[in-house]
Amino acid sequence: MGHIREYYERIINLKESDWAYIASHFRKRVFAKGQAITRKGETEKYLSFIEEGMVRFYIPDEENELTFNFTFSREFTCAYDSFLTQTPSAYELQALSDTMIWSITYDDLQSVYANTQAGNYLGRFAAEQLYLAKSKRELSLLKYNATERYLQLFKEQPDIIRQIPLRYIASYIGITPQALSRIRRQIC
Known part of the structure; x- marks a missing residue:
């Protein structure tokens, strides 16, 4: 979990006890190239940090798939709207290469928010970064x-x-x- 800690340490100085608590809630998951990480119609269960690999966000269609986002190593990824609302996703996430991620469940993330000040701050920072990326993408399409x-x-x-x-x-x-x-x- 070295890269996720490095990512966090760039944002905030973590006390060892906070890091131990946060790290204990993540689990390692591995996906082969082309494998679905989240399927359309499934509720997103995890917020994930990509240790290594690439992820494509797309809307599956029998005639034309619509790719609308990519995430890469050392970034967070998930069907964030589905994760936040705990409702089925309208799109899929697919590993574009062999991909290793560290994932935290919705309930465990709520526990990290409630029990660590650092976790709460990091969660807000991650949400802000996801919003900024989405806003940049929308402006790019318009401009x-x-x-x-x-x-x-x-x-x-x-x-x-x-x-x-x-x-x-x-x-x-x-x-x-x-x-x-x-x-x-x-x-x-």
Whole structure:
């Protein structure tokens, strides 16, 4: 759990007792490339920290899947709206590579919030970061064209983006794979 502690320590100095309490509520889970982490229609049970790997958020459809988010190593991930409301998810999370995560249940997270000041602060910080990422994504879709969205994505995640299939990237920026191929040819 070294990376999750490093993540927390960048935000707040943790007392050893707080870290021990928080860490005791996380459990390790491993997913193979392509495996579903959360399925559409299931209630999200876990807030997870990606130790290693990549996760795709998408809306499954028989004809066209719609990819709308990615999360990477050393980030939190989950179907957050489902997690908060404890209602079925309208989308799926899928491991894009072999992925190892540390997960905490909804009830255990509530216990961490109630019993540690650090946990409460970290929970608020994580929620704020998820909100900011969602807001940035929405503004990007409204403000920039597909080429600009692609270039921004490539700028923010250059090494990791190379590992994601182009069809998922195209869906994420709101275009067809063929249109993405044209954009890539134009900028190279």
